[in-house]
Amino acid sequence: MERVKLALSEFLSERGLELSEEKTSISNIEEGFDFLGWTFRKLKGTFLGKISRKSIKNHLNNLKAIIKDNGNAPVGVLISKLNRNISGWLNYHRCASNIWKVWGFCDHWLFKQLWLWARKRHRSKGAIWIKRRYWKTIGNNNWVFNADGAYLRSHDARKRRILRLPAEIKIFRLENQERIQNFWKRKQEMFLRGDKLKLWRIQKGLCAVCNKLIYDPQDKARFDHVVPLTAGGTDALSNLRLRHSHCRLYKKAT
Ligand SMILES: [Zn+2]
Numbered sequence: 001m002e003r004v005k006l007a008l009s010e011f012l013s014e015r016g017l018e019l020s021e022e023k024t025s026i027s028n029i030e031e032g033f034d035f036l037g038w039t040f041r042k043l044k045g046t047f048l049g050k051i052s053r054k055s056i057k058n059h060l061n062n063l064k065a066i067i068k069d070n071g072n073a074p075v076g077v078l079i080s081k082l083n084r085n086i087s088g089w090l091n092y093h094r095c096a097s098n099i100w101k102v103w104g105f106c107d108h109w110l111f112k113q114l115w116l117w118a119r120k121r122h123r124s125k126g127a128i129w130i131k132r133r134y135w136k137t138i139g140n141n142n143w144v145f146n147a148d149g150a151y152l153r154s155h156d157a158r159k160r161r162i163l164r165l166p167a168e169i170k171i172f173r174l175e176n177q178e179r180i181q182n183f184w185k186r187k188q189e190m191f192l193r194g195d196k197l198k199l200w201r202i203q204k205g206l207c208a209v210c211n212k213l214i215y216d217p218q219d220k221a222r223f224d225h226v227v228p229l230t231a232g233g234t235d236a237l238s239n240l241r242l243r244h245s246h247c248r249l250y251k252k253a254t
Pocket of ligand 1: 208
């Protein structure tokens with residue numbers, strides 16, 4: 001066991017990661033294991049990464065807390081807080097192999113919570129009044145929670161394109177690193193827009209300050225002006241550089 005851990009530590013450190021002693025447990029791959037909110041399991045020879053039960057439970061608890069904490073807030077505020085939470089969670093789990101099953105479950109659970117919340121908020125009103133007040137028919141969905149022009153988003157992630165790593169690539173082989181990196185870059189591009197996407201392509205995904213890969217460009221990439229706005233620089237693409245949000249010590253190009 002210790003030898004496995006040692007080998008794993010070396011393997012990870014070559015990739016800039018480390019093994020946390022207290023979080024490490026070694027388990028049978030058929031049983032599966034939980035890691036970073038996912039359950040990994042080998043089923044009939046296929047390696048699956050699913051959102052773990054614990055992660056779903058935490059997510060639903062967060063939603064519950066938001067409903068509780070905003071019980072008296074304007075409903076539009078409640079909806080935008082729920083939406084932000086759901087989007088963030090889906091973003092993290094967008095490639096999980098069980099995302100299609102999870103969304104129906106989460107939406108149904110959230111509906112029940114909001115129904116209880118509405119009944120409590122309007123004790124003297126009946127079910128039909130409540131349905132009319134907060135739920136609208138949009139397309140073929142008769143139950144879209146809405147108020148003040150805000151609409152609750154669904155956990156439906158089916159419309160997102162899912163780019164999967166080709167099965168023949170062994171992800172833990174160093175010689176495949178470049179292929180994996182290219183694949184991963186393509187995946188990031190799906191979630192970038194506008195100038196960020198253009199610069200990301202020009203800079204090949206590298207940070208303009210430290211020249212290392214930006215792992216989460218959607219959240220962690222920031223723009224820098226080559227010639228500062230105060231010195232007459234513009235927002236044109238040619239005057240912008242993409243960098244890690246933590247790489248602030250940017251020397252101006254001369
Ligand atoms: Zn950097």
